[in-house]
Amino acid sequence: MAAGEGSSGETDSQSDTDGDPDTNGDSDTDGDSDASDAAADSEEDFPASGDPTAGWDLSVGENVADDLDAESEPAGSDDESADGSADSADEGVDDTEEDGGDDTDAEPDAVVVGDDADELWPDEGADAADDPDAVAAATGTDGGAPATGDAAPGGAAAETAAPDPLVDADDGMLSDGPESDEEMPLADHIEEMVRRLAVVLGIGGIVTLLLYPGADLVNSAFGLDLVSSTEVIDFLWNTHIPGAPEMVDRRPRVYGPLELLLTELKVAALGGLVIGLPAFVYETYLFMRPGLYPKERRYYLAAVPTSLVLAFVGIAFAHFIVLPAIFAYFTSYTTGTAVVAFGLKETFNLILILMGYNAIIFQIPLFVMLAIMMNLVTRVWLEDRRLLFWGTFLGLAFLVSPDPTGMAPIIVGATMIALFEGTLFALRWTARGSLIPTAEGLAARRPQAAVLAALVGYLFSPLPVPTGYYGRLPSAAVETLAANGLAVYTPLLIAGALVGVFELVSLLLRRYGRSRRLLRVRLALDSARRPVWLVAVVVGYLGSPDPAVLRWAAELNLPPAVAGGIAVGLVLGYEGLRLLLASREDRAA
Numbered sequence: 001m002a003a004g005e006g007s008s009g010e011t012d013s014q015s016d017t018d019g020d021p022d023t024n025g026d027s028d029t030d031g032d033s034d035a036s037d038a039a040a041d042s043e044e045d046f047p048a049s050g051d052p053t054a055g056w057d058l059s060v061g062e063n064v065a066d067d068l069d070a071e072s073e074p075a076g077s078d079d080e081s082a083d084g085s086a087d088s089a090d091e092g093v094d095d096t097e098e099d100g101g102d103d104t105d106a107e108p109d110a111v112v113v114g115d116d117a118d119e120l121w122p123d124e125g126a127d128a129a130d131d132p133d134a135v136a137a138a139t140g141t142d143g144g145a146p147a148t149g150d151a152a153p154g155g156a157a158a159e160t161a162a163p164d165p166l167v168d169a170d171d172g173m174l175s176d177g178p179e180s181d182e183e184m185p186l187a188d189h190i191e192e193m194v195r196r197l198a199v200v201l202g203i204g205g206i207v208t209l210l211l212y213p214g215a216d217l218v219n220s221a222f223g224l225d226l227v228s229s230t231e232v233i234d235f236l237w238n239t240h241i242p243g244a245p246e247m248v249d250r251r252p253r254v255y256g257p258l259e260l261l262l263t264e265l266k267v268a269a270l271g272g273l274v275i276g277l278p279a280f281v282y283e284t285y286l287f288m289r290p291g292l293y294p295k296e297r298r299y300y301l302a303a304v305p306t307s308l309v310l311a312f313v314g315i316a317f318a319h320f321i322v323l324p325a326i327f328a329y330f331t332s333y334t335t336g337t338a339v340v341a342f343g344l345k346e347t348f349n350l351i352l353i354l355m356g357y358n359a360i361i362f363q364i365p366l367f368v369m370l371a372i373m374m375n376l377v378t379r380v381w382l383e384d385r386r387l388l389f390w391g392t393f394l395g396l397a398f399l400v401s402p403d404p405t406g407m408a409p410i411i412v413g414a415t416m417i418a419l420f421e422g423t424l425f426a427l428r429w430t431a432r433g434s435l436i437p438t439a440e441g442l443a444a445r446r447p448q449a450a451v452l453a454a455l456v457g458y459l460f461s462p463l464p465v466p467t468g469y470y471g472r473l474p475s476a477a478v479e480t481l482a483a484n485g486l487a488v489y490t491p492l493l494i495a496g497a498l499v500g501v502f503e504l505v506s507l508l509l510r511r512y513g514r515s516r517r518l519l520r521v522r523l524a525l526d527s528a529r530r531p532v533w534l535v536a537v538v539v540g541y542l543g544s545p546d547p548a549v550l551r552w553a554a555e556l557n558l559p560p561a562v563a564g565g566i567a568v569g570l571v572l573g574y575e576g577l578r579l580l581l582a583s584r585e586d587r588a589a
Helices: 035-045 086-096 122-130 132-139 164-168 186-222 229-240 260-293 295-336 344-359 363-372 379-384 386-399 407-430 439-444 446-460 475-483 487-512 516-527 527-544 548-556 560-588
Strands: 011-013 020-023
Touching: 011 475, 035 446, 164 548, 186 229, 186 260, 186 516, 229 260, 229 295, 260 295, 260 344, 295 344, 295 407, 295 548, 344 407, 363 407, 379 386, 379 407, 386 407, 439 446, 439 560, 446 548, 446 560, 487 516, 516 527
Parallel strands: none
Antiparallel strands: 011 020
């Protein structure tokens, strides 16, 4: 074993017969000893075998010179193989025992680690412990964390301590839970889960009974005019069945004595489902509350009213978009081949299932956001497994939908995929794990906000607005869409085609663009993705058969001062929101 060359003094160690080094307490600090004297003393103490390590306990730090860099080896060293043999150890001793006061640039030739290091050089270990600079020089670190650990017998020197790979791999998800987190038996968890699900079902059932027959009973008892299930049935029937208000043949047909009663109960159950969704979110929050951090609890509580809003949005989406397309398709499919007669039970099964299903699937953005905010998953993880989610969505759509033609499952599955991909796209758009804006992000988007405010002011002003180009579209395409009841989807088809062409070009450039010029084109397309998508949406809307916004703007014609005031108010509101978020972030910091 070699003594450290970079130390201020040299410890004169001699080997005892029992294998323990005999270390003198005085250090050679006057610099009068030379390399030849040190070598002579060492040769006199070597055993007859010529092995300088004979009698030493090499269970700790065997061949520790393997971990040293080539530049730290003293000149003239013949230790090239670093195989831990006795010859290499002999060469290390002969080449490193020099005058400790002269060589200030040399590095220690070996660092002995383990529990036996203090027994080998007790004085040097004590000095190093008192001197932080010496600790940093010996360990190769800043002294904040040890660079070596306990070495196993016959093992190599330990490397610099690294962070826990499990924590790095899961982004902290394997850390200890909050203080309120407690371990419970599995039976207790199941019991609590069943109890909370019973609360959700109880809330939904109470709301259902309040709507039917509760509303009818209250109306008859107190003379009130509350909305009853029968009125809801009439409204939905006249809205979604083509020609129902005018044609006697389109009135509902009842083929059983309990069909009307059960249908009224199903309509009331839809209201119970809508109210039960936020109750379900809240009960799951209470179930997981002990294991949530304070920030995660805030996220979950904010999801309760959001769930109710998304449920109403899903029902509205089914009412205004899905159901009209479905019944227009059904009617056009059977017209001319049979007399269309709609049964009450089957028709409302389709209506209520699609409405309830859309209320549920519109919770997808909420649960994706919650999972990302709580570090359960990441956006990249979801994107890498998007095909699995797509297959699951399509399977659920075909499993639950009562439409045997496949039209309703396709629309529902496409809606689920669009919600999933839209949430991921919004997260990618913000370049963050949350859609909640920040003051810095709002400040960076001032130009876009100003352009949008100016556009709103223009629409409110008496200036002329475009009327659309639906009448200039190819007649074959327009007639085909109108014949299948899909004319309302013309803007979506146009915008989707424009975005699809853009994304296809971008994909081809990513796959096959190898030249410098194509790389520049690809980067330009990537930077223009957001404006192109926005322009595609606007162009698609101008192709609508009835651009209601443009028609409404043309009829509004506010005075220029009022329209300009609206635009300025939007800009000021945007800046006020930015200042509010900045103050909240400062208080939080």
